Amino acid sequence: MRPDPITLEVIRNRLIAASRDIRRTIERAAYSPILYEVVDFSCGILDSEANLIAETPGLPIFLANLGYAVLSTYETIGRENLRPGDVILCNDPYNGGGTHCPDLVALCPAFCDGKIRGWAAFRGHTVDMGGIYPGGWYSDTTEVYQEGFRLPPVKLVVEGTPNEEVFRLIRANTRVPDAVLGDIRAMVAAVAKGSQRFLEVIDRFGLNVTVAALNEILLQGEKLARAAVRRIPNGVYEAEAILDGDGNDDAPLDEELLLKLRITVEDDEMTADFTGTGPQNRGPMNTPEPSTISATRYAFKIVTTPHHPSNEGFFRALSIVIPDGSFLKPRFPAACAMWPTPSSTIPDLFLKALAPAIPDQVRGGHFGDSMANFIYGIDPTTGKYYVCAEADAGGYGGKPTEDGESALFSMTLGDTYNVPAEVVEVRYPWRVERFELRQDSGGAGKYRGGLGVVRDYCLGFDAGLTVTTDRVKFTPPWGVFGGGPGRTNITVVERLDGKEERWRKISNLPLKKGEVVSFRGGGGGGYGPPLERAAEAVAADVVNGYVSVEGARRDYGVVVDPASMKLDEEETQRLREEMRKSKGRAEE
Numbered sequence: 001m002r003p004d005p006i007t008l009e010v011i012r013n014r015l016i017a018a019s020r021d022i023r024r025t026i027e028r029a030a031y032s033p034i035l036y037e038v039v040d041f042s043c044g045i046l047d048s049e050a051n052l053i054a055e056t057p058g059l060p061i062f063l064a065n066l067g068y069a070v071l072s073t074y075e076t077i078g079r080e081n082l083r084p085g086d087v088i089l090c091n092d093p094y095n096g097g098g099t100h101c102p103d104l105v106a107l108c109p110a111f112c113d114g115k116i117r118g119w120a121a122f123r124g125h126t127v128d129m130g131g132i133y134p135g136g137w138y139s140d141t142t143e144v145y146q147e148g149f150r151l152p153p154v155k156l157v158v159e160g161t162p163n164e165e166v167f168r169l170i171r172a173n174t175r176v177p178d179a180v181l182g183d184i185r186a187m188v189a190a191v192a193k194g195s196q197r198f199l200e201v202i203d204r205f206g207l208n209v210t211v212a213a214l215n216e217i218l219l220q221g222e223k224l225a226r227a228a229v230r231r232i233p234n235g236v237y238e239a240e241a242i243l244d245g246d247g248n249d250d251a252p253l254d255e256e257l258l259l260k261l262r263i264t265v266e267d268d269e270m271t272a273d274f275t276g277t278g279p280q281n282r283g284p285m286n287t288p289e290p291s292t293i294s295a296t297r298y299a300f301k302i303v304t305t306p307h308h309p310s311n312e313g314f315f316r317a318l319s320i321v322i323p324d325g326s327f328l329k330p331r332f333p334a335a336c337a338m339w340p341t342p343s344s345t346i347p348d349l350f351l352k353a354l355a356p357a358i359p360d361q362v363r364g365g366h367f368g369d370s371m372a373n374f375i376y377g378i379d380p381t382t383g384k385y386y387v388c389a390e391a392d393a394g395g396y397g398g399k400p401t402e403d404g405e406s407a408l409f410s411m412t413l414g415d416t417y418n419v420p421a422e423v424v425e426v427r428y429p430w431r432v433e434r435f436e437l438r439q440d441s442g443g444a445g446k447y448r449g450g451l452g453v454v455r456d457y458c459l460g461f462d463a464g465l466t467v468t469t470d471r472v473k474f475t476p477p478w479g480v481f482g483g484g485p486g487r488t489n490i491t492v493v494e495r496l497d498g499k500e501e502r503w504r505k506i507s508n509l510p511l512k513k514g515e516v517v518s519f520r521g522g523g524g525g526g527y528g529p530p531l532e533r534a535a536e537a538v539a540a541d542v543v544n545g546y547v548s549v550e551g552a553r554r555d556y557g558v559v560v561d562p563a564s565m566k567l568d569e570e571e572t573q574r575l576r577e578e579m580r581k582s583k584g585r586a587e588e
Contacts, residue, residue, distance in 0.1 A: 003205075003213045011201055011213040015054035016309060018197030019043045022122055023056050025190035031182030033427060034125050034389045037419045041124030043190070045198055046070055047214050048116045051312035054217075059123075060301075061343060061412035063310060064294035065098045066121040069105040072096035073153040084111040085160035087188050090153040091129065093144060093339070094332045098290030100339050101129045101148030102136030102389075104184065106156070108191035110198040112207055118214075120194025122187050126180050127387040130173040131337075132508075134387045135374030139468050139505035140248050141284045141335040149173035157188055175376075175385045221305075221313025226268035228304035229317050232357055237263045239353035240276075241345050242474035246285030246327075246338065248506050256474060257281065257327060259342060261349045265357070272296050272350075273321040280327045284335035285470075287342045292328040295343035295412055296320050299350035302411075303361060340370045340412060341470045347411045351397075355480050363404060364397025364449050364525025365478040368471035369489055370410050371521055375511070377463035379429045388428050390419055392519045395442050395450030395486055397477065398527030404450035405524075406437055406546075418455075429460040438487065438520055440548050444555035445483030445526020446533050451546055452487065452521030458514065465509040465517060467491045472504050476522070483526025484555060492518040530556050531576055531583075539567040 003011070022043035030036045042062035045054040050067035072095055073088050088107040090096030097103060102125050110118040128134050131148035132141065141147050149170070156166050170184065171177040202210045243257040260276035280286050287295075300318045301310060308314070322329040327342060351362040371392035379386050391413055396404040409416045421432040434456040443449035469489045471477065477486035493501040493509070494516040503509070511517060538558040541547040543565050552558040557576035559568040 001208065001212045002216055003209050007205065007209065008213050008216055011205060011210060012054070012217055014201050015045045015198065016056065018120070018194050019045050019054050019056040021197055022120060022190040022194040023058065025193050026122065026124065026186050029186035029189055031179045031186070032127050033419045033423055034127055035183055035186070037417060037423060038390065039416050041122060042066070043194070044121045045194060046119040046121055048118055050119070051218060053118070053214055053311050055310050057415040059412070059416065060298040060414040061291065061294050061340065062123040064297040064315070065290035066105070066123060067312070068098045068290040069096045069107060069121065069123070069153070070119050073107060076153045077155070079116065082109055082116060083159045084109070085157065086155055087157035087191060088153050089156040089166070089184070090151050092150040092152045093288050093336050095152040098288050100136060100337050101131060101150055102126050104187065106187035106191045108195040110195040112199060112202050117202065117207070117211070118198045120191040120198060122191050124183070124187065125389065126183055127389050128175045128180060133464065133466060134175055134376035134385070135389055135466055136337065137372050137374060137466060137468060138284055138337045138507045139246070139466070140507045141337055142282055143335050144333045147284070147335060147337045156184070176387055217311055218313035221308070221311045222316040224305050224308060225314040225317040229265060229270050230268045232265045232354065234265050234267065235357060237265070237353040237357060239349045241349060243285065243342060243345065244470045244473045244504060246281040246283035255281070257285065259345055259349065261346070261353055263350070263353050269317050269319065270300065271319040271321065272300070274326065274328050275321060275323055277323060277326045277328055280325055280330035280334045284337035285341050286327045286330035286334045286336045287339040288336055289322060289329040291339055291343055292322055292346070293320055295346040298412065299347035302347060303350055303354055303358065338468050340372070341468065344369055344410045344412050345471070352478065352480070359481065360400045362480065363399045364443055364445065364480045364483050364527050365486070366396040366404070366411060366524050367394025367452055367477050367486060367489055367522035368410065369469055370413060371469050371489055371519065373465065373467040373491065373519055375428070375430070375457070375463050375465055375517070377461065380461055381429065386428060388424070391416065392453060392455060392521045393418060394452040394489065394521030395477070395523035397480065397486070397524035398443070398445045398447035398449050398483055400527060401447070403448045404442065406442070406450035407453045408450070431458045431460065432456070433458045433516060437546065438523065439545055440551040441487035441523030442546065443477060443479045443484040443486040443523060443526035444530035445479055446528030446530065447526065448533070448541065449477065449479070449483070449486045449524030449526050452489070452523045454518060454520050456516055456518045458516050459511050461513050463511045465511050466507045467503055467505065469504045471522065477525045479525035480527055482529035484530060486523030486525050489522040490520050492520065494518065531580060535567060535569070535572050
């Protein structure tokens with residue numbers, strides 16, 4: 001049977017609302033800013049076979065691998081051993097987690113007539129699950145055993161009753177148990193609410209109509225995706241990037257990590273093939289297969305149906321080939337604390353590869369990294385351990401008709417936010433010294449790349465720092481169709497003796513009271529030749545502080561008087577003509 005269109009839309013939107021209820025519960029009940037401020041999580045409603053049916057905005061990198069956690073639960077616990085009122089928890093990167101140890105998955109089955117009919121699912125970041133240093137995100141681990149307390153799918157709640165043994169195990173394996181256990185209790189409440197909302201749909205419309213609606217939702221997603229793929233010219237499209245290496249900057253080796261993508265479009269099907277990508281790393285920059293699939297699906301969604309709510313049906317038109325033993329499909333027990341770093345470049349490569357085929361739908365490369373950073377220590381005013389986990393914002397590439405966006409998080413982080421300065425200064429022992437756009441960070445182009453962000457903290461007490469930044473040495477944010485590259489990411493530590501240290505990746509770096517750590521996000525690449533940008537637009541960028549007077553002259557051939565901040569049209573015309581002739585001679 002097929003439900004009538006009105007009933008179908010009511011069910012579709014009630015399930016989307018159910019996923020939103022999961023999000024609202026987390027935002028109201030979580031203990032940690034990484035959840036209630038940053039929104040480092042995703043929520044979804046799945047059917048009984050682990051197909052995503054409905055989602056709410058959050059981290060897109062999490063959504064497509066929630067089904068992996070459900071399937072792992074079936075394999076580990078057994079479908080027949082699950083009961084109403086159970087809540088499952090897992091984080092093992094190789095069994096149910098699919099990311100790294102700080103990311104917890106909470107699942108609650110929805111039972112009707114004695115059978116599982118669907119799932120409410122949540123995946124979110126916790127500030128510490130053990131491991132060699134606080135935070136769970138490292139640049140120098142060599143095996144997953146070092147990275148934290150791992151949980152395969154376990155029953156955290158058994159038929160409505162908390163499993164205190166599991167709670168005790170978690171408390172014993174985290175440095176900040178009050179925050180972590182508070183967040184976990186919020187997760188339990190959230191997925192229980194989502195499961196209840198799913199059952200309310202069945203109660204209202206009946207089991208048969210609801211199941212038919214779930215199937216139709218998936219079928220419609222597939223049809224929309226296949227129609228979109230047909231609009232892309234058939235062909236083979238390739239792109240690659242070199243990541244900066246996996247390990248501390250001061251490690252004896254600093255490898256170049258090749259990430260290679262070949263996209264084949266044939267009628268209404270697309271294949272993403274990562275053959276040629278480098279082998280799994282000795283360090284933690286390995287992405288477990290479920291997360292590689294998730295990042296690839298997200299990229300596919302961007303270039304096909306970006307304006308439609310996501311479900312599993314959209315991905316039936318996509319095939320993915322991942323070499324076994326590569327850093328996109330590592331073998332146990334490879335370290336994977338930095339799994340988001342390779343995955344952040346996958347959507348960028350999709351756009352770069354397909355640029356010749358769909359130039360009106362792509363943009364320049366974005367700053368390309370989560371720029372994850374962790375500051376931690378003991379707050380002398382409270383005597384308690386704290387861990388502040390944040391990402392940093394950067395610029396997106398210029399687009400076919402407008403400049404790139406500034407001050408956004410990386411593509412795979414989606415709809416996340418920064419921790420407001422007021423919250424930072426109340427919750428943690430340091431002061432926000434600066435929080436501003438980074439001048440000249442956007443790549444030059446007819447349409448300029450977006451700007452990165454500079455955020456400076458002055459430490460109130462001694463602390464430790466872990467920072468993991470990529471796309472600095474080998475593959476900066478690229479421009480397209482003649483656009484220039486964006487400025488790269490970097491973290492700068494200003495020591496008490498006046499020395500300045502620049503770090504890409506470092507774990508557990510000691511910081512002293514009064515020292516300043518400056519997180520500087522990169523910009524996006526430009527779209528189109530810079531000399532085609534309207535001189536008036538460049539002058540406006542100078543007035544607004546986005547581009548310096550020197551940058552306008554160097555990159556755009558636009559002369560702005562530094563005293564009056566007025567455009568010198570005559571000198572601009574002369575300089576641009578000289579730059580065009582010079583470029584022509586260079587091309588000859």
